[in-house]
Amino acid sequence: MTLAADSEVDVLIVGAGPAGLMLATWLSQLQIKTRIIDKRSTKIMAGQADGFQCRTLEILDSFGIDRVWKESNHMLEVSFWNPDENGVIRRSARAPDTPKGLSRFTESVLHQGRMERFFLDHLKETGDRVRVERPIVPSLLQVDEPEINNPSAHPVTLKIQHLTDEQATPSQGNNIPNGLFRSNLTADDTDDLIRKSSGKEGTEETIKAKYVVGCDGAHSWTRKQLGFKMEGEHTEIIWGVLDVVPITDFPDIRVRCLIHSASSGSLMVIPREKRVVRLYIQLKEVGAGGGAVDRSKVTPEQILKAAQKIIAPYKLDYEQCDWFTAYQIAQRVSDGFEKFNRIFLAGDAVHTHSPKAGQGQNVSLQDSYNLGWKIGMVARGQASSEILKTYATERQQIARDLIAFDQKFSKLFSGRPAKDVSDETGISLEEFRNVFHQGAVFAAGLSVDYGPNILVVKEDEGKEGTVRCRPDLANKLKIGMRLPSHKIVNQSDALAIELQKLLPSDGRFRLIVFSGDISKPEIYSRYEKLGEYLSSKDSVVSLYTPQNSPRDSVLEVLTIHSAKRTDIELQSLPEAFHPLDKSKGWDYWKVYADDESYHEGHGQVYENFGIDRDEGCIVVVRPDGYVAATVAVADTKSLEAYFERFMIKL
Amino acid sequence: MTLAADSEVDVLIVGAGPAGLMLATWLSQLQIKTRIIDKRSTKIMAGQADGFQCRTLEILDSFGIDRVWKESNHMLEVSFWNPDENGVIRRSARAPDTPKGLSRFTESVLHQGRMERFFLDHLKETGDRVRVERPIVPSLLQVDEPEINNPSAHPVTLKIQHLTDEQATPSQGNNIPNGLFRSNLTADDTDDLIRKSSGKEGTEETIKAKYVVGCDGAHSWTRKQLGFKMEGEHTEIIWGVLDVVPITDFPDIRVRCLIHSASSGSLMVIPREKRVVRLYIQLKEVGAGGGAVDRSKVTPEQILKAAQKIIAPYKLDYEQCDWFTAYQIAQRVSDGFEKFNRIFLAGDAVHTHSPKAGQGQNVSLQDSYNLGWKIGMVARGQASSEILKTYATERQQIARDLIAFDQKFSKLFSGRPAKDVSDETGISLEEFRNVFHQGAVFAAGLSVDYGPNILVVKEDEGKEGTVRCRPDLANKLKIGMRLPSHKIVNQSDALAIELQKLLPSDGRFRLIVFSGDISKPEIYSRYEKLGEYLSSKDSVVSLYTPQNSPRDSVLEVLTIHSAKRTDIELQSLPEAFHPLDKSKGWDYWKVYADDESYHEGHGQVYENFGIDRDEGCIVVVRPDGYVAATVAVADTKSLEAYFERFMIKL
CATH class of the missing domain: 3.40.30.20 (Phenol hydroxylase, C-terminal dimerisation domain)
Incomplete structure (x- = not known):
């Protein structure tokens, strides 16, 4: 390894997923000197997250990004399917997916790669000040503690390695057969697919930053350096996900469906952009021994077979598959969100949970949306660094609320439907619907209520010289x-x-x-x-x-x-x-x-x-x-x- | 001149203004082999047309072009200003500019160059099948008459000359001082500003086409070859146009205003995108001798001075000017719209009139919107060439309606306000408002009503085997x-x-x-x-x-x-x-x-x-x-x- 000269930057972002790109967008908008690195050699091409809450759509619109709303499938209705007295699934209720009057937007679905594309395009069109640098991994994080309270200091040092193409195999490609990595069903632009040589491959570089933000996902390297632990549960239930163009006589394939079969498990239908539908399918047979699932053992055929059982007597098949995966739900929150008011964590790096409520990408984006302007104002010298402390207090509570919601929702969705009122181990479908409806405002991202702090005054402070809030x-x-x-x-x-x-x-x-x-x-x-x-x-x-x-x-x-x-x-x-x-x-x-x-x-x-x-x-x-x-x-x-x-x- | 080899094409479009680009968009959409040539070396950069009717916005939306609606200024209100009993202008009425319930769009304003840009981008993004070739002028038009009824023939021959840069001085630049040609106030992309060398400069080429469409403006070369005449009037009134960022205490500068001063003439305010406002100003002093105006004699200072007189006692000034011009109204319609069902004329090539009702660009776009799918269906062999005859019958009537509307509107707008009911040479402001309101549906492009023809059946045809229209x-x-x-x-x-x-x-x-x-x-x-x-x-x-x-x-x-x-x-x-x-x-x-x-x-x-x-x-x-x-x-x-x-x- 050769060593590049040290450089200084206001903010260094580790990870260019949704949380990292949102932060880069904020900091670019505020003209803060920023770098963003990612270990993958290209952005996400298919699969992964797809749900967009009302609040996320409002936030994207506030940056002038309206393409998610334009391209996504607007998911208007939810229907509940449950076994009838003969154990055959029937539609038991329909409801609007987003309650009326909440927002000028409604919940929408589009694959994550498109949104990453929109962020990248937006960064380019609005000054081209911040570009994602890849493939790069961080290798060392050091803090000059005596300097952390000095506003003009760059107390955080990060050593990074510019990878060669061989070193940078996109992690999402590991278990996916040839042809599924890059979506052939949903539109994408191609100009950044072929990574141009940066000339720095195989070199190491040391960067001094005022702030470092780890947006580096569930296995966050940054979090590990800070010594924080993810606290929470790893459930035993295994789910399969299929992004397919379905051929089916199931009537509600273009609305969101929550299907509880009598004894074959549950299935969620998420109608997507173009003709794609995402199916979340409870897998009973695979990985029943517990522990982390070996995803390489799960095939699309197995997942489809499980789905066919649940959705019977309706037929379900496909010719075109865009992406698939299998996962086990881990509901966890990090025990720390920041260190020294200089290093912050956002997104999956601090919370993981079930994807089925469509929350993950949204809460991640909103983490760094909360953080971006605060770092910006402090870096510009407009505001005291005290405001940075509100990031952890404001967002840690949201992460906890999210896990609580997800635990309740996932348990009820995974459960076997009760046969009758005396069936105590089965779950009540009425309770499930109630939890779903009560959670709708939360799920829309509109229940976020930041508590009183240096930035939020909720009551009359009662004295001359204070905020007489009314x-x-x-x-x-x-x-x-x-x-x-x-x-x-x-x-x-x-x-x-x-x-x-x-x-x-x-x-x-x-x-x-x-x-x-x-x-x-x-x-x-x-x-x-x-x-x-x-x-x-x-x-x-x-x-x-x-x-x-x-x-x-x-x-x-x-x-x-x-x-x-x-x-x-x-x-x-x-x-x-x-x-x-x-x-x-x-x-x-x-x-x-x-x-x-x-x-x-x-x-x-x-x-x-x-x-x-x-x-x-x-x-x-x-x-x-x-x-x-x-x-x-x-x-x-x-x-x-x-x-x-x-x-x-x- | 060297000679390039002959080539064949289904449709050759002469002129890449709004009418030509709309036609190219249609034909590209229908995958018809098309070429489009233009004598200018770049598209319009500032000034020219700016009004978008509801119907035009609907049509653009039908091609997936939503950027005009997004970028334009939506003009919601119109106000009428007239002299009071002391001869001082006062607001006499306000009204919605577009009547309620007409369309999901309302009248909007954006400079023509942006729309040309959107067409060019759209052509590129949707297959890049048709590109504007410039600077090119046609030099010879010939028709092989015996072949005009043969569907597979290419009976129209057009000889064209690829110009060198020296030959291709953009006509819009002629009378405009340095710095005004390219807008510095309204956004534009720049990638086609620098014309790339085509390698054909100074050569001549012969093209054989199934159809030729002249969209080559008021001085149409194509029309002249066909021997058609423009019939109608050349009025004596001279108008100045200023696109400026106004500094004014006039209260209605951001709504459309129709101002009649007591004795200094009339002024129209058209609030535009960004902070620009277009002013149409009646010029009394310049060119009063009659005949065509020598536009090079008119300066922005003169136009501003005339505007200041009309708008007094309010103050009006500017530091930034985007574009200006002066013109004399000519209200004319061509006595022919097509020849041999093979050569067609559209847009300014067949009708010219006052720009103040915001109709020109719209009627032009709609001419070729009417023509495009008809040529497409015939060229594909789906429909009989009989349907091409409906182009002239349908659009000639629209052109005549347009001139009739414009004559009434312009006369009333140019006239001196009547002092009282006994003032017979002055115009009644009430009548003016009535004409304005009655014309609103027409002005929105929504009164177009094509008469019965091979494509339109308005009544029960009354016999077995006919269309029993209901x-x-x-x-x-x-x-x-x-x-x-x-x-x-x-x-x-x-x-x-x-x-x-x-x-x-x-x-x-x-x-x-x-x-x-x-x-x-x-x-x-x-x-x-x-x-x-x-x-x-x-x-x-x-x-x-x-x-x-x-x-x-x-x-x-x-x-x-x-x-x-x-x-x-x-x-x-x-x-x-x-x-x-x-x-x-x-x-x-x-x-x-x-x-x-x-x-x-x-x-x-x-x-x-x-x-x-x-x-x-x-x-x-x-x-x-x-x-x-x-x-x-x-x-x-x-x-x-x-x-x-x-x-x-x-």
Whole structure:
């Protein structure tokens, strides 16, 4: 091995799966000096994860990535199949797969490789600042402990090895017969399939980083270096997965199905993009001796045979198979998520569980979505490193919730259906349906509720100089949860737009001023005063925005008033709410009305958030779209108190 | 000049503006051997057309091109400004720019160069079969008249010259100062800006074509070869156009405005993508002597000054200008649209008019959208060349309607506002608003109503063996007009989908079977019989579909039933309605319900089309989405009679 010269970087990401690519996307967006390495020589081509929750789709949309929603199969319905009195499976119920009104998106399915492709394309199209480097493995991790509290230090050292092609056999190819590794059923672009020689093959390199993030999967090398343990259970049940184009007379093959057969096990149907369907099939015969499954022993034919038994009397066959695998459920959480506030773990590196609830990829993406802007703000010198501590507290709880949900759901799905009420070892199908429906908001990623911490204020802190939080002013809005979306109408051009469209992931905090009905003089006057404050040199905007940067580059002020749109003229509003740029004119995209639109109805955002149309409030929204606090319109002191907790003054 | 060898091609398109690119897109889609040449060495970079009608957006969507809708500015509101009693302009009314309920799209604005880019990208991504060749000018057009009725002949000969870079100065650059030719305000990709050497520069080539289509603009070389004349008026009014990022306190700068000043002329505001606004400004001082305007004499400063006068007392200025021009309105239609059924003209080559109603690019695109599938079907040997004759009859009427609309609209917009009711030479602002509103459906491209011809049957033809057309069975649907879109629900996966999404532009006729409520035995039995007919060897599907092609490759059968979706099982329906493919299984994307969806309401398509929920009907839809005929569900004889008029049996 030859040694390359040392280099410095702000953030080094180990692993370019969903969690790693999401983090790279955030850091690229925030223009943080970042490198990302992966041991595979190419991205995932088929199989693996495929479920996209509502919340994940909202997050992708906030980066301008709409291709998952466009290409995926939108899974609208779930049906439950159970044995009848003769032991023959029958449809016992149908329901919407995503409860109504949760999100502007619904649960969707697309193979993981497409999403990795979209991230890679997005990185390239938005400046080409971060590229995945592969195949590379890390070999040594060291921390210069005395330097960990020095903001300008690069205290983490990572030694990496650039692999040769021979060394880099993609792990996913190990047990898969020729022809299944690369999908021939679902579209993909090919320009990165053939890895170009980097010229560094066989060399070693030492990188000094401010932060290292291990997104390196269930067998995380990074986690092992930190000495953390995965805690939890390894269940005995073995499942097979088939991605096939099915030929079947089973009527519900294009909806999500949860099938419990009388005595042949359970099967889940996940209809996918194109004509593909994913089948999760309980395997009874294979690996019954316990211990980790030897996946090389499982063939697609065996899995199909098990599926045919469960789905009988319906016929099931296929000619085209895209991918298959077999796995044993391990429900585990790491006992640590970070070390020294400098090294973090995300995704499968800290939680593993059953894939059947479609959660894994989503929770992984959301881990690093939670982390990215925090590292970005600290690395830019905008915020104190204290905010990094919220990563572990916020996400560890989510991982625990996930495992609890998965344990309940998996057990009920794997269980033998009860024959009647006196059958105590069998599972109640009614209980199963209840757990499924109760879990729907969780499964959509919309039950995430971050507890109070330096970034989240849930109650009035009760003293002068603290945040006089007023959750009562928006009593249907939950502080700590993501801001839901409703249509509002642009004051200047009458466009009806989703509120979430105003919250792109660009690293800015937002003050959403629900000003009330500013066509009333006394309410306007309060709004005008707020505008004067925001324009003043001591306001939170002035305190944290560099002088030569646009006024909205750190804290963006948005207005949603409750007057009739046509009763208001933008030009009469204080400039703080629609800043003037000397060469580009006024900003026409900051003031909105909660009013009827020409073509898309009335979003009723005041009503949906429980905000009084006169009293109003200011909602502080974090860069990741979660509600940080709610304060009174006139309460500029609380805004100051909130940002003082963690922002660094210029 | 050296001479390249003769080559043969099915279709040769002269001109790669909107009309030419639309035609190339159609022919590429239909895999017709096509070449397209253009005299410019690059596509449009700024300025020119920018308005997109609802119908154009529907058509683009039918090719899978959604980027115009995504990038454009959606123009939601129009406001009217007129002098008050003191001669000061005031907002006199506001209205939605696109009337409610017309289309799932609304009028949108984006510069023409972006749309050309989307067409070029689309051609590349969908097989890269047709590439624009430039810079090339045609030099000789000859027709071998004895061969014009021979389907396998290539009777049109076109001699073309491959230009050198020196010869190919883009015409749009002529009068525009340095820096304005390429937009620096609106996004564009750059990979085709630098023309690669074709190696053919300075050579001449002779091409033999089955069809030649002149899409070569207002000064069409092709039209001149055919000896056609443009008939109509050249008005005296001169207009200036500015594409700028305005700095203004005028309140309605982000909505479409029609401003009549008391005595300084009129101004139209068209808010565009990014922060750009297009201003159409009546110029009084320039070129008042009549005759064609010498555009080189008009400067942006002059145009701005005229605009400032009209918009006073509001201030208007800019630092960034993207494009400007000046023009005189010529309202003209060509006295011929085709010759020998072999050479066709489309777009500006056959109609010119004022740009202010945002019609030009749209009517041009729709000309060749009308022509493309017809040439395609004839070139493939599927249809008789008789259908080509409908191009001129259908589109000539549209061109005349366009000029009539434009004359009325332009005159009223250019006129001096009447001071009071006794002011007879001034124009009534009320009349102006009425004309505007009455023209809204026309302006949206949705009043197009093709008259009866070989492709369109509007009434019962009254005899055995003819089309017993039954417009009464869908009494709110207009035969000859485009099929409107409403949400329907997929039988197999519960997805709510726009009906128009089932009508991609792929060259297929469609039989939309509004089967009625097939949960009722007598209605199901009628539907079952239709299924038997369609599967029989003498059905219209069997007659025109090659044996080794999929059953839906020429005539696609779609079902929209009126039963509750959950009362129907797809697998119990006749195979004709959801064909089985041996390796891909059943087709789950052909049967839909007019039912409530889980998340997007009830589309009520039966009600909106005036179809009885029991009686139903079959709607025949042309490959361009226009309704061709409506017949009774059991009336398979009429289906045969319809297709016999022009389809060629195998």
